[in-house]
Amino acid sequence: MDKLLIQGGVPLKGEVAMSGAKNAALPILCAALLTAEPLDLMNVPHLNDISTMLRLLGEMGVTVRMDEADGLSLDASGLNNPVASYEMVKTMRASILVLGPLLARCGEARVSLPGGCAIGARPVDQHIKGLQAMGAEVTVEQGYVHAKARRLKGARICTDMVTVTGTENLMMAACLADGETIIENAAREPEVVDLANCLIAMGAQISGAGTDVIRIRGVDRLHGAAHAVMPDRIETGTYLCAAAVTGGDVRLLKTSAAYLDTVVDKLMDAGCDITVERDAIRLVAPPRLKAVSLRTAPYPAFPTDMQAQFMALNCIAEGVATIRETIFENRFMHVNELMRLGANIQIEGNNAVVRGVDHLEGATVMATDLRASASLVIGGLVARGETLIDRIYHLDRGYERIEEKLARLGASVRRVR
Numbered sequence: 495m496d497k498l499l500i501q502g503g504v505p506l507k508g509e510v511a512m513s514g515a516k517n518a519a520l521p522i523l524c525a526a527l528l529t530a531e532p533l534d535l536m537n538v539p540h541l542n543d544i545s546t547m548l549r550l551l552g553e554m555g556v557t558v559r560m561d562e563a564d565g566l567s568l569d570a571s572g573l574n575n576p577v578a579s580y581e582m583v584k585t586m587r588a589s590i591l592v593l594g595p596l597l598a599r600c601g602e603a604r605v606s607l608p609g610g611c612a613i614g615a616r617p618v619d620q621h622i623k624g625l626q627a628m629g630a631e632v633t634v635e636q637g638y639v640h641a642k643a644r645r646l647k648g649a650r651i652c653t654d655m656v657t658v659t660g661t662e663n664l665m666m667a668a669c670l671a672d673g674e675t676i677i678e679n680a681a682r683e684p685e686v687v688d689l690a691n692c693l694i695a696m697g698a699q700i701s702g703a704g705t706d707v708i709r710i711r712g713v714d715r716l717h718g719a720a721h722a723v724m725p726d727r728i729e730t731g732t733y734l735c736a737a738a739v740t741g742g743d744v745r746l747l748k749t750s751a752a753y754l755d756t757v758v759d760k761l762m763d764a765g766c767d768i769t770v771e772r773d774a775i776r777l778v779a780p781p782r783l784k785a786v787s788l789r790t791a792p793y794p795a796f797p798t799d800m801q802a803q804f805m806a807l808n809c810i811a812e813g814v815a816t817i818r819e820t821i822f823e824n825r826f827m828h829v830n831e832l833m834r835l836g837a838n839i840q841i842e843g844n845n846a847v848v849r850g851v852d853h854l855e856g857a858t859v860m861a862t863d864l865r866a867s868a869s870l871v872i873g874g875l876v877a878r879g880e881t882l883i884d885r886i887y888h889l890d891r892g893y894e895r896i897e898e899k900l901a902r903l904g905a906s907v908r909r910v911r
């Protein structure tokens with residue numbers, strides 16, 4: 495099992511390019527199921543979750559071609575097996591995103607229930623409720639969701655809570671439904687908008703993406719298209735936090751601050767100097783960060799996927815910060831590991847109170863989930879001495895070539911087998 499060995503205390507300096515957004519690419523790969531024509535994608539990140547999704551689509555009969563310019567072409571004309579097996583789904587819960595497209599294109603789908611994960615139970619009841627509202631017969635048996643519908647019908651759906659992949663699943667299913675579907679209480683995340691833009695390029699009729707009411711007028715079929723995946727705003731925010739804690743000066747390329755307003759605001763509150771360019775963002779860190787409190791909530795509020803990274807930043811900031819996690823019931827797995835580095839954190843329900851210390855000490859720590867592992871990397875970059883992070887397969891799910899990108903910024907980091 496790979497580990498990451500970090501020698502802390504090096505200020506990050508220089509430039510590095512960000513990758514395409516994992517959480518936009520995953521639903522967009524599933525959108526290929528909606529048409530028999532090729533979907534050509536650019537800026538798809540090279541991540542384990544992406545490879546898993548491509549394997550899953552391959553099992554269904556989708557052919558995948560990579561071209562030399564890092565492009566990806568998916569062809570679902572040979573789609574012949576609308577099943578997502580437990581073996582595949584258990585490694586990546588985002589596999590649930592094939593449910594809506596398979597049902598819309600094939601009239602039936604069998605998708606294993608994702609099961610919980612480290613950060614919470616993460617049920618998919620809203621995905622199922624929405625498909626039933628569109629006329630699907632859905633049963634759950636032996637751990638599989640089995641859905642059938644000769645043709646889905648447009649419906650008015652209001653999800654009980656804001657759900658990103660729930661909104662995406664229903665939006666994709668509605669593209670080929672008979673009539674208009676209105677999704678209320680829709681997720682407004684930029685990745686939902688990126689998916690909508692790709693679907694519109696394929697001939698879908700969608701309006702309101704990015705607001706909490708999305709209207710989709712069903713069409714008989716979608717055609718092929720070409721689409722470039724948006725930059726990864728969470729990867730961008732993660733590197734900004736890493737630069738901030740190490741007293742660095744970095745310029746991140748092929749990205750945008752457009753979707754990071756609350757994260758940029760918090761970094762400026764912490765004392766960072768940030769310069770926003772059209773497709774780059776620069777951060778110059780202060781000599782000592784100031785603690786910043788935050789509360790996670792659906793977009794455009796502070797993203798839950800940046801909570802762990804900001805907790806690491808607060809560990810060595812001046813003052814006391816309160817972090818409230820409102821999206822997932824168990825997203826503080828990084829706290830105990832950060833405390834092994836010398837952090838001072840008290841958990842009270844879904845609140846964490848972080849008292850800044852003047853330095854962290856390197857130690858052996860264990861990654862538990864994707865963003866928790868990112869917070870341990872940030873902790874290790876600023877801790878004195880060596881930090882060894884175990885189980886970094888979590889990191890590889892969402893961060894492309896992380897040790898290479900950090901080394902390019904001057905960090906002393908290497909992967910050990």
Ligand code: EPZ
Binds near residue numbers: 615617656
């Ligand atoms: C997406 O997960 C992201 N994953 C997550 O990123 C992100 O943390 C999350 O949205 C919130 O922004 C992808 O896009 C692939 P939700 P998703 O449905 O869609 C509850 C990462 O680090 N809920 O918005 O699964 C759910 O339990 C990952 O890249 C139901 O109860 O999250 C949670 O408490 C981690 N029933 C809340 O809603 C449902 O049917 C929000 O979940 C659906 C959701």
